[in-house]
Amino acid sequence: MKNVLTKALLAALALGTWAPVEAQNPAALPAQPAAGPMAMSLSQAVRYAVANKPSLLATRLAEQTAKAKVGETKAQGLPQVSLAANLADNFKLQKSLLDAGAFSGPTLSGTTLTPRDIAAASAGQSVTLSPAYAQAVSLPPQAIAFGLQYAGNTSASFSQMLFDGSYLIGLRAAKVYEELSKKQTQQAEIDVIEQVSKAYYSTLVARARLTLLARNVHRLDTLLYQTNQTFKAGFAEKLDVDRLRVQRNNLAVEQQKALRLTELSVALLKFQMGLPQAQPVQLTDSLGAAVVDAGALRQRLGSANFNTGGGDQSLGGVPTLPPPTPGQTARDNAPVANNTGQPTQAQAAFNYNNRIEFSTLETQQALAGLDLANRQRGAYPRLSLTAAYGFTGSAKSAKDLFAFRGPESVNGLGQLNQNWFGFGNVGLALNVPIFDGFRRKYQVQQARLQQKTLEHGFETLRQSIDLQDAQSRATLVNALDVLDNQKDNLALAADVARVSKIKFQAGVGSNVELITAETDLREAQTNYYAAIYDVLVAKVDRDKATGELYSQSK
Template sequence: MNMLFPTRFLLAAALSAAVPQALLAQSSPAAMPAAPPTTGTMPLSLQQAVSYAIQNKSTLLATRLGEATAAARVGEIKSAGLPQVNVGATVTDNLKLQKSLVDFGALGGGSSATPLTAADIAAAQAGQTVNIKPISLPSEPVPPQAFAFGLQYAGNASASVSQLLFDGSYLIGLKAAKVYTELAKKQTQQAEIDVVEQVSKAYYSTLVARSRLALLARNVQRLDTVLYQTNQTFKAGFAEKLDVDRLRVQRNNLVVEQQKAQRLTELSVALLKFQMGLPQQQAVQLTDSLSAAVVDAGALRQRLGVASFSVGGAGAGNVPTAPAPATGTDPATQSRLDQQTALAGGLAPAALGAFNYNNRIEFSTLETQQALAGLDLRNRQAGAYPRLLLTGAYGFTGSAKTMSDLFAFRGPDSRSGNGFPNQNWFGFGNVGLTLQVPVFDGFRRKYLVQQSRIQQQTLERGFETLKQSIDLQDAQSRTTLVNALDVLDNQKANLDLATDVARVTRIKFNAGVGSNLEVITAETDLRSAQTNYYGAVYDVLVAKVDRDKATGELYNQVKK
C-alpha cells in the first residue's frame, strides 16, 4: 500500500494538465438566465444563447467530464487511508512433491548388542546368576536421505487487513486533493468563458447580417420604385431607354447581392447554432435588436478615458510616451493625442487603479498550479519519513493425499475409525505493526526534490510573463476598441451624407433637373456607405467583446 506513487501521480497530472493558455477568459458568475425552450421557434436573446451553450455545448460537457474524473481521482487518493481488506483462497496440486535431504545418521549413535560367552552359558546352566550388559557396536556411516514434507493436495483460505497509521505523502496528498479539485473547476470556467466569447461574436454577426439583409430588401424596394417611375417617364417620352437599362442593371446586381446576403445570413445562423451546441434543424428567432447591442460611443469613450472623435474630451494622462493633453486643445488634435496614448499602451488613471489580475482566470489558475507545485515539493520531501502500518491476518491451511479428502474439512474433533485424530485443516492468525524506514535510495529523492524546486521557479517566472501578456492584451483591446469607435463615427457620418445625397438626387431626378446617372451613382455610394457602416458596427461589437474579455468582465457583461 504505497501512498507515494498515487500522490505524485495526482500532483504530476495536475501540473501538466492545466498549463494556462495565454489571453483567455475570466471567472464565471454564480448563475445565468434559464435556457430557452426548444419546441417550435426558439426565442433567443444573447443571454439565453449563452445560457443554452453553457448547458449544452459538447466541448463544455466533455470538460465537465474531466472535472468529474478529477473528483474520482481525488477519491482514489483518499481511499488509500481507509482499511484495506483482502480475502483469498488457493488450492494446490503438488504433482511432484519437493524433497529435502535429511541426515538421519545425526539423530542417534550406532546399534547395540548383548554379548554371551561360553563361561556365561556354563554358569547359567549350573544355576548361577549371570549379569549380561549390552554393549554399543560402532555405527556404519549413512548418507543424507531425500525426504518429502507435506501431501499432494494443499489448500489455504485467509483474510488480511491493513491500516495506514502514518505516511507523510498521504497527508500531503489529502491537501493536494482540494487544490486539484479547484484547478479542475477553474479549467471548466475557462472553457465556459471561451464559449461565451464565441457565442457572443456569432450572435452579433447574425444580428448585423439580418439587419443588412433587411436594409438590402428596402434598397430593392426603393430601386424598384425609381425603376417604375423612370420606365413610366420613358413611356411618356421624357426619358431615354438607356436610363431604364441602367436602372435594370443596377437592380439585377442588387438582387444578386441580396441573395448572397441571404445565404450569408443563413450561414451566420448556422454558425450561431454550432457555437451554442443547438441542432441545426431547430428554428430560432433573435430577440435582441442591433440598435440595443451597439454601445453608446460617447459613454464608452468616457469610461476608457479617450476623447470623442467629434467633440473631444478628457484623454488618458500620465503616459510617459505621449504628451498630456493641453487645455483648450481642438477636437482633431485631442483625438490624435488620444490615439497616440492608446497605441502607447496607456491607461486612464482610474483604469490603472481598478485593474485586477485576479479577474483573469489564467492568473488564478497559475496561482493554483503554484500551490500544487509547492505540495509536490513537500510530497517528495516527505518520502524520507517513515511509514507505519497496522496489519492482521486470519485463515486456515489444509492438506490431504486426495482432492476429495482435502475438501472433507475435518476439524480438531474429528477421529478416524480406529480412534486416532485425523484433522486436515488448521487455523492461524497474526497481528502486527510494519515500520518502513527509507535509508538510502541512491540519491533519487534528492533529484526529485530538485525537479520540484525548478518547477516552482518556472511557475514564478510564468507570473511575470502572464502579467505582461495581460497588460499587452489590455492595451491592444483598448486601442482596437477606440479605433473601431472612431471608424463607426466616421462611417455613420458618411452614411448620413450618402443618404442625404441619394435623397436629394432622387428629388432632382423626379423634378427633371437631374440625370439618371447621378441617381445610380448616389445609390451605389449609399450601398457602399451602408456596407461600411454595418462592418464598423460589427467591428465595434467584436472589439467590445475582446475588451470585456481582456478586463475579465465578459461573463458579467453578458449577464446584464
C-alpha cells in the same frame, strides 16, 4: 499512494454571459418547442450553450474525474480489508533432495560381555551391558515430496496506515487538484461565452443588413419602374433604364449572397450553442439595443485624443521634454521610463486575479509546492498496523479436502484426522528509507525547478495580460470612433442619394449621378454595419481581457 499522488500532481502541472444593454436578471433556459423556431435572447443563448455545449460537457466530466481522484486519495488512509481463497490440485508434487545421512547415527552391532559381568551376574548382582556401535552407513540424498495432492487456504487480512508523511500532503494536493479542474471548466465556459456572443452579434448584423438590402431592392425597383415609365413617355433615354437595371441586378446578387451569409451565421451560432442544426431559432435581442450600449461605452473609455493617445481625458497630455541645456543632447535630457506599458489608471485599478488564467496559474503553483513537500517527505518512515487470520488444509483427494475436519475430528478408530488448520497474526510494519541512490534528491531538485518555472510564467502572464488590456482598450476606442464616423457617412450618403433622386426625377440631374449616389449609399451602409459588428466584438474582447465577461454572465 505516493506514486498515485505524484502522477496526479504532474498531470495537473502539465496542464459569463454578457448582456448587450445593461445588467439584467439571469434568463431562463429556452425550451425546445415541439414545432416552430426557438426564441432566445443573447443571455438565454449563452446559458443554453453553457448547459449543452458538448465540449463543455466533456470538460465537466474531467471535473468529476478530479473529484473521484480526491476520493481515491482519501480512501488510502482508511482501513484496508481483503478476503482471499485458494484451491490447488498438485497433480505432480514438487520434490526436494534431503541428506538422509544427517538423520541416521552409528549402527548398533551388539553388546560386549566380559568375565567380570558373568561373575557378577552369577553372584546375583545387576549387570549393565554396554552396547557396541559400528560406523554409520553413508546414504545418498533422498528425493522427498512435501504436502498432499490437494491443498487449499482461505484468509482475511487487515491493514491500517498509522503514519505516512506524504498522505496529508496528498489530501491537500487532491483538493487543490479538484479546484484546478473547476477553474479549467470556468476557462472553457468563458471561451464558449465569447464564441456565442460573437456569433449572436454576427447573426444580428447579418439579418439587419439583409433587411436593409431588401429595402434597397424595393426602392431601386420603384425607381426603375418610374424611369421606365418616363422612358416610354419619351422623357428619358433607354441608357438610363439599362443602367438602373444593371444596378438592380447587381443588388439582387448581393442580396442573395447576404442571404447565404446570414444562413451561415445562424448555423455558426447553433454550432457554438450546441444546438441541432435542424432546430430553427428566433433572436429576440435587437441590434439597436446593442448599438445604444456600445455608444454608452465612451463614457467609461473616453474618446480618442491626440494628446493622450487614448481615451481617458484624466491622464492629461503627453509629457514634452524641456529644451536641452547647452552641451546636452535631447537624448541625455530624456526622463527615465518607469511605466509598465499600461495606462496609469489601469496600473492602479486592474486586478490580475480577475483573469481566470492568472488564478489557474496560482493553483498550479500551489500544486507545485505540494509536490515539492511530497518529495521531501518521502524520506519519512511509514508505519502500518497489519493483521491476518485464516485456514489452510490439504488432503489426498478433493472429496477429503472439502470434508473440513477440525481439531476435534476423529476417524472410526478414534484417531485424530484433522485436515484444516487455523492461523493468525497481528503486527506493525515499519518502512524506513535509508538510501535510494539519490533518486529523491533529484526529484526534489525537479520540483524546485518546476516552481521556478511557474514563477517566470507569472511574469510572462502579467505582461501578456497588460498587452491584452491595452490592445482591447485601444481596439474598442478605435471601433467606437470608426462607428461614429461611419454613422455620419451613412447620414450624408443617404441625404446625397435623396437629393440625387429628386434631381433625377425633376430632370435636372443625370442618371450617372443617381447611380453613383446609390452605390455610395450601399457602401456606407455596409461600412456602418461592419463598424457596428467591430464595436460589439471589441466589447466582448474588452470584457474578456478585463476578466468581466464571466462575472457579467452570472
